[in-house]
Amino acid sequence: MARKPSKPLVLVLDYDETVTSRDTLALLARWARADSLAIPPEAVSNHPDLSGWHAVVDAYLADLAGCKARQQQQQHFGTHVTLDDYIGATREVDQRSILRVSASRVLAGINRSLIRSKVECLAASTRDRSGADGDSDGDGRHSFVQPGFSSFVQAFDRHFPESIYVLSLNWSKDLIQATLSQCGISVASDRILSNDLEFTSPLEGPASQISTGTIVGDIHNGVDKARKLKELIAAKGLGTTVVYIGDSAFLGLSSSDLPCAIAADIGILIRRSSALDVCERFSIPVADLPRDIGACKQSVLYVAPDGWRSVGQTMHFTTL
Template identity: 30%
Template sequence: MYRPVGLLVCDFDETITQCDSTCEIAKLAYEKRSRQGKCPRSDKNKSIDVCPRPWSHYVKSYFRERKEHIKRWHETNSNKSLQDHYEFLKTLGEVEMISMERVEGDNCLSGICSSELFEHGRMLKKRDGAAEVLKRYLPKHRGGNDSRHLYILSTNWSRDMLFGSLKDYVGIEKERIVSNDLIFDEADTATGKLERNVLSAIDKLKIFKSLEIPKGTMSVYIGDSDTDLPCMLEADIGIIMGSNCALTETCEKFGIEVVDGLVGKINMKDFSSKKGCNKLFRVQEWKEILDSKLLGD
């Protein structure tokens, strides 16, 4: 019999949710300003409180700069080993920082309240079975069993939105959600500034390695992209959710074995001497995790 799972850590966007939800934060801010009659309006008086440009401008700028950064890095750096790839993943945090600074400078996300983000989070569409699997895993911890810990580890920009998405459906505590976040004033209104906590895959890895694995148990990490790869390889069991093409190519390049499915695919060797064992499991839906009984009955 293998060790029970004592530490379960999950990515959020496109792992638990159907789509990336960061843009939903901007949607809330833009729509609220529009309802209040603040935007759109012209900049005839050169006011410093002008309305930001359409959100599509910031999205396009981000992806253009990310593409250019990747091209430059590969032209001047080696990418022959997994460690080289980790160095590359670390530098992607620079692109995230530039994007955040641009959004802050143009005051894109100001004006929304944490309660509005929480309520909007409740409406985010999740992958089928995600909430059920996480809820079934969590109750034993809530009942006083300290051998089970669930964390959400995300590069999303709103902890309140993630909490709203999971609190009622899963029962997770807000303290167990680690992400970037909006900064609020005394009136609980977003200032437009962002708290930077998780900018890259390497930030995720540092946080994951700091989490406690209860004695006699093992760790599982579930993610969907390259940003989750270091954590998936660090965990006793790493699970890929879905078929991200870029992640698949990375695994193939660096000799990381990807086993499709969980049911009947795990043996005792997968739970021992994990360090240095480049093996991940891939599922297409959360039901496969439930059926495997990896997280318990």
């Protein structure tokens, strides 16, 4: 028999590669070019007009390489570095990247309603290949969302209505909202804590709102995400348990999810990766997610051995 945790839960989710099975930022660039060029999005990945996007990515990777060299030098000379210092080392790199993307206008011209329709098409096509929850083949290779996520998040929403938040470095709230809608839940824009695209004609309907290509927002790395999460925890008070679930994969030099997972009442990573080496370096305890949420401790970072299915079992929600 399913039972609820003793305190109401607030679920805070990372988005890219936590909810989704892939990073989605490149999709925005492809959709923007497909929309402005009136060509199918599947034909645009190698189109010459994407050269601006490739240039932005190359510049970002070059900046990261320089930052990594400085970090290695600090480690070689035994310079004391805190976890926030380590995660925040890419702050200037990330800020320059966002300014570079905005200046390049590679995301200009995309229609708000088009973002939602493309997510609908993408989700439908992956469901056709992978089943209703994107996991009929057992490995989720063809799914737009992570295996087991949709059924878990629907069950959570039934138990704790309006208690799901998304905290992400992503650049489009429309993209995040549309994805969650395809997973069977509705999350209001004020519960999506992320950057966003700037649009023209803000007083008119979505059909007439076109992206200027400028990215607005102040969530650039893991330290920024942790700041937002701490603000949310303070607002919720002591009567709830805030659970943060993220992806342990590296973005650049570090995992942007580690500071949030540590700051939350319960921090969970949906898979293991080399990012857990950072936990060892900074003496952060790591354990497999137990089968009962009551056994979780704030001082421990948990890894879900079977992804979202493990999370559902721990919270006593079925995801099958």
